[in-house]
Amino acid sequence: MGKTKVIVGLGSCGIAAGAGKVYEKIRALKEAEALDIVLSKTSCAGMCYREPLVEIIDESGSYLYGEITEDKAVELLNNHIVNDNPVKEYIVCTDLYDTPDKKFFDGQVKIALRNCGMIDPENIDEYEDRGGYEAIKKIISGGMKPQEIIKVVMESGLRGRGGGGFLTGLKWKFTYNSKSAEKYVICNADEGDPGAFMDRSLLEGDPHSVVEGMIIAALAVEATAGVIYCRAEYPLALKRLDIAIRQARGKGYLGKDAGGKKDFGFDISIKEGAGAFVCGEETALIASVEGKRGMPGRRPPFPAASGLWKRPTNINNVETFANIPWIMNNGAKEYAKYGTENSRGTKVFALAGKIRHGGLVEVPMGITINDIVFKLGGGIPSDKSFKAVQLGGPSGGCIPSWLSDTRVDYESVNATGAIMGSGGMVVMDESTCMVDIARFFLDFTRKESCGKCTFCRIGTMRMLEILNRITDGGGEEGDIQKLEELAEQIKDSSLCGLGQTAPNPVLTTIRYFRDEYEAHIHQKKCPAKSCKKLLTYTVNDHSCTGCTVCARNCPVDAIRGERKQVHVIDQDLCIRCGICFTKCKFEAVSVS
Numbered sequence: 001m002g003k004t005k006v007i008v009g010l011g012s013c014g015i016a017a018g019a020g021k022v023y024e025k026i027r028a029l030k031e032a033e034a035l036d037i038v039l040s041k042t043s044c045a046g047m048c049y050r051e052p053l054v055e056i057i058d059e060s061g062s063y064l065y066g067e068i069t070e071d072k073a074v075e076l077l078n079n080h081i082v083n084d085n086p087v088k089e090y091i092v093c094t095d096l097y098d099t100p101d102k103k104f105f106d107g108q109v110k111i112a113l114r115n116c117g118m119i120d121p122e123n124i125d126e127y128e129d130r131g132g133y134e135a136i137k138k139i140i141s142g143g144m145k146p147q148e149i150i151k152v153v154m155e156s157g158l159r160g161r162g163g164g165g166f167l168t169g170l171k172w173k174f175t176y177n178s179k180s181a182e183k184y185v186i187c188n189a190d191e192g193d194p195g196a197f198m199d200r201s202l203l204e205g206d207p208h209s210v211v212e213g214m215i216i217a218a219l220a221v222e223a224t225a226g227v228i229y230c231r232a233e234y235p236l237a238l239k240r241l242d243i244a245i246r247q248a249r250g251k252g253y254l255g256k257d258a259g260g261k262k263d264f265g266f267d268i269s270i271k272e273g274a275g276a277f278v279c280g281e282e283t284a285l286i287a288s289v290e291g292k293r294g295m296p297g298r299r300p301p302f303p304a305a306s307g308l309w310k311r312p313t314n315i316n317n318v319e320t321f322a323n324i325p326w327i328m329n330n331g332a333k334e335y336a337k338y339g340t341e342n343s344r345g346t347k348v349f350a351l352a353g354k355i356r357h358g359g360l361v362e363v364p365m366g367i368t369i370n371d372i373v374f375k376l377g378g379g380i381p382s383d384k385s386f387k388a389v390q391l392g393g394p395s396g397g398c399i400p401s402w403l404s405d406t407r408v409d410y411e412s413v414n415a416t417g418a419i420m421g422s423g424g425m426v427v428m429d430e431s432t433c434m435v436d437i438a439r440f441f442l443d444f445t446r447k448e449s450c451g452k453c454t455f456c457r458i459g460t461m462r463m464l465e466i467l468n469r470i471t472d473g474g475g476e477e478g479d480i481q482k483l484e485e486l487a488e489q490i491k492d493s494s495l496c497g498l499g500q501t502a503p504n505p506v507l508t509t510i511r512y513f514r515d516e517y518e519a520h521i522h523q524k525k526c527p528a529k530s531c532k533k534l535l536t537y538t539v540n541d542h543s544c545t546g547c548t549v550c551a552r553n554c555p556v557d558a559i560r561g562e563r564k565q566v567h568v569i570d571q572d573l574c575i576r577c578g579i580c581f582t583k584c585k586f587e588a589v590s591v592s
Helices: 012-016 019-032 070-082 100-104 124-129 134-141 146-156 168-177 198-205 207-221 235-250 282-289 318-330 332-336 369-376 410-415 434-448 454-471 479-493 497-501 504-512 514-523 549-553 579-583
Strands: 004-009 037-042 054-058 061-065 091-094 184-189 225-231 268-273 313-317 346-353 359-364 386-391 397-400 424-429 537-539 589-591
Touching: 004 019, 004 070, 012 019, 012 198, 019 037, 019 070, 054 070, 061 070, 091 100, 100 369, 124 207, 124 235, 134 207, 134 318, 146 168, 146 207, 146 318, 146 332, 168 207, 168 313, 184 207, 184 282, 184 318, 198 207, 198 235, 198 318, 198 346, 207 225, 207 235, 207 313, 207 318, 225 235, 225 282, 235 268, 268 282, 282 313, 313 318, 318 332, 346 369, 359 369, 369 386, 386 434, 397 434, 397 504, 434 454, 434 504, 434 514, 454 479, 454 497, 454 514, 479 497, 479 504, 479 514, 504 514, 537 579, 549 579, 579 589
Parallel strands: 004 037, 184 225, 184 313, 225 268, 346 424
Antiparallel strands: 004 054, 054 061, 061 091, 346 359, 386 397, 386 424, 537 589
């Protein structure tokens, strides 16, 4: 065992929680006190809810500490490093004994995320030490032909992790069969779903796995150049991608005779997107790379035959490429042993919303929603009940809690009316209004529509107007039927996946939570007590002590009453802000 190693998690989640300051504090203490330690950095380990994370590896083992502040960092160094006395109350995970947080990693199988939180993403040597770029050496030294590479990927059963779930090997085969002197490989890193951060975390934590996956794809389809299309809102991911590409180029994995293969010239460039959600669609992405407005085009021809600059182009997303080196190193059968018959391997999910353990998990396909939410995610905070999950982002749908035994594979999820998508999983509890959730996601897709298709551009606006009216208390008889009719017309008449799937959140919430729509329309009530304009705040005669706290805090002077006398809320003046409800210490204000 060498020197004690101190590793600070410097992914976006860690930095947002203060990990940058913690790192600088440890660095300053190391220099000031001449501590004999190796200070390093890594990225997100998935445990976002415990950031900032600091790992200390010494002769006795590994200790992962959570929620570390600058003051706690000083305590860690003094106790663990100087006095060899680990601080147990800060430990979230260790191999030496069980901790409550250790359950977060139980049941996970890390393939795409195998190096995230394990290596310095800006150090190619650490990637190579864990088997990085060995797959390329194996392919080239073994003289594998393109068809042989494609066969391995086909046999693995890997399907595209960007949402469509198309067989990766089959897509590669189509591109290989399209003959051209120039071909392209594109990595779609245009992650735009609210609550999704899988691609960002992968690019920040293990950019070399994506670069290596793209090189392997280029060998398989005989591509001459590669492009990573990443939104500009991901500055840290872009920085680490740029470092990884330059390092790979410096070691001969990119450029002329890439990977040591004579006459194989392949290099990768980065294209920064402007944040248009529609550019996640292949043809819109290609238009954006070419310098045009990001708008989808008709298919066929498909990109595999005529894509970037009208040349054959293979497009996969970040997670798909990250799986490729592992598959080539370990074999198709080893990968295919995970998952279900038609959904092989593992899937990365971003857990967000009303959940205790928000973060990033990678699980075998076929695990149930219930297991993800409760075994890995720790369940719902504040002892509230689990209501639904939004799976597949704005293009997906809401799956109710009574279907939480649904297995997470492409066919099972599609049967609920939702889609797998890229892996965003937003958890909702009893306080979530499903009508408002549908309104939120539809508002997002309405804004992100490129405007090319009339039904997508105008139809989503009409649907949003109806939903706004319902949540504001102006719902009318027949509104649900109008929403359903508009949804089907938009799905049938839109050119690309954005419009074709935009109504999904509305349709699934009507399907599973129709009673909430009806309560909004007929009773002018929000069962979740979420829609402000449908709430009524009243003071309970038997509980009010006349303390005047509610009256003094009301921003519009809607509460009247003398001290030590029961107060009354003027419903005509009340703006439903809820301040009286939250400020009352005697639970004298009720909401209905």
